Amino acid sequence: MKMKHNGQRGHVCICLTILLFYALNVHAKIVFDAKQKHMGDKFYHIYAMEDDGSNLRRITPSHHYDISSRWFPDGKRIVFERDWGKGRMNTVDVMNRELFIIDDTGRNEHSFMVNRHRTDKRPDTSPDGRHIVFDSYRTGELDIYTYDLARDKLTALTNNKIEGGFTQAPRWSPDGSRIVYHNGQAIWVMNVNGGKKEQIIPVPASPTVLGYVCWSPSGRYIMYYEVDLKPVAGRIIVHKVSTGMRDVHNLPIPEGKYGQVGGLAWMGDDNTALLSYQEAGGARNIYRYDLNSRRMTKLTNFPQGHAYFPHWVEGTLAVSPLDKVTTRWGYLKQELAQ
Numbered sequence: 001m002k003m004k005h006n007g008q009r010g011h012v013c014i015c016l017t018i019l020l021f022y023a024l025n026v027h028a029k030i031v032f033d034a035k036q037k038h039m040g041d042k043f044y045h046i047y048a049m050e051d052d053g054s055n056l057r058r059i060t061p062s063h064h065y066d067i068s069s070r071w072f073p074d075g076k077r078i079v080f081e082r083d084w085g086k087g088r089m090n091t092v093d094v095m096n097r098e099l100f101i102i103d104d105t106g107r108n109e110h111s112f113m114v115n116r117h118r119t120d121k122r123p124d125t126s127p128d129g130r131h132i133v134f135d136s137y138r139t140g141e142l143d144i145y146t147y148d149l150a151r152d153k154l155t156a157l158t159n160n161k162i163e164g165g166f167t168q169a170p171r172w173s174p175d176g177s178r179i180v181y182h183n184g185q186a187i188w189v190m191n192v193n194g195g196k197k198e199q200i201i202p203v204p205a206s207p208t209v210l211g212y213v214c215w216s217p218s219g220r221y222i223m224y225y226e227v228d229l230k231p232v233a234g235r236i237i238v239h240k241v242s243t244g245m246r247d248v249h250n251l252p253i254p255e256g257k258y259g260q261v262g263g264l265a266w267m268g269d270d271n272t273a274l275l276s277y278q279e280a281g282g283a284r285n286i287y288r289y290d291l292n293s294r295r296m297t298k299l300t301n302f303p304q305g306h307a308y309f310p311h312w313v314e315g316t317l318a319v320s321p322l323d324k325v326t327t328r329w330g331y332l333k334q335e336l337a338q
Helices: 002-025 320-337
Strands: 029-035 045-050 066-071 077-083 097-103 120-125 131-136 143-148 153-156 168-172 178-182 187-191 198-201 208-215 221-229 232-240 246-250 261-267 269-278 284-290 296-298 306-313
Touching: 029 066, 045 066, 045 077, 066 120, 066 306, 077 120, 097 120, 120 168, 131 168, 168 208, 178 208, 198 221, 208 261, 221 261, 232 261, 269 306
Parallel strands: 261 306, 284 306
Antiparallel strands: 029 045, 029 306, 066 077, 077 097, 120 131, 131 143, 143 153, 168 178, 178 187, 187 198, 208 221, 221 232, 232 246, 261 269, 269 284, 284 296
């Protein structure tokens, strides 16, 4: 009986070791675009870090200009936009963009579309990781497309030569059924095949610009950033899709600074956001924002740098084991006591 007891104890100890290993190694990750002037960065690159800002590392090489990074759902790959014009703002180079995929280790970088085009921008991945949605000037108008990675199939979801206007910055809903996008003034949703286009946020009455639209993890809310041009005033809006109810989060704007938020993303649940925030000294850093307490927590510290467009992923392991450590530890203590 003693041997059996010791065997049970050994089995429980092994389980406990494995459990604690998972608890300590389950990391959600943040990816973003940044130029660290104090570190000698000439161009923007893709960076990644843990939820608390630790383990900061550069993903893409120093000689390219890389932006608009988004995680794949598995947390192992990143899709991003390479600006071959290296940020030079003229009519040719603004559209000189191409989409790439890279591992989170910085390896296996490749341009994935056989029919690639150097006007492709602002990618996002489907929840199953099989498709990419993006906007492009392929036809001379800014339209939204999806690309099937396995079948090498491109599908146009909008046709602004006929529909008019322009459409940009598409983001996939968590259930994979809809895509939200905007035109700078109004926000729309559509089915993933381009059908049933519906305007859910109308054009504001005052001179206002909208942007950085994204779904909450539950799909119940859409968050976006709204800037009044006269007078300049910026705020984060959380819009409940079913009722249209708005939760307005006014942010302090440093004097003379226009549009201090440079990207928004949800982080883990419907109560936490990530944002790029322009500080009074001009630097931009990544902050975590608690929507309930309205508390901002600084995650990066670039004294002369600029960090934009954060995006969060749960990672290759579910975060849920962390929530179960207390319960499992109580059970294991009881087993050890027998």
